[in-house]
Amino acid sequence: MTTHVRRVVAESVVRELAHAGETVPWLADRAGITVKALQAKMASRRDFTVTDLAAIADVLGIPVSRLVPPSSER
Template identity: 60%
Template structure:
């Protein structure tokens, strides 16, 4: 998000989630769903793989 110069409000709107939900997920108070990650990746024009850590 920071690298794209977008605000949390913009990202939440584009990803189809509320700003409050996004804030909770970013603060690790809630988990991201696969649908959340897909929406965020689409909004940022990146792959979902770029949003998750590599498998160990």
């Protein structure tokens, strides 16, 4: 994942989590990701996996496409 894509995805997760009005520990628990790992990913220090994004989207009740940039931005 390029740095740009990593940052855009992280910003999307942060935005969607805030929109849901929930916390990082809440999301981490339900998505099966440790809090520490989720925090690192949300801070753009680590990449989200496809599995992470699918779980996060499922927990938040949104399509995965809301978490990734359009192909024109990659």
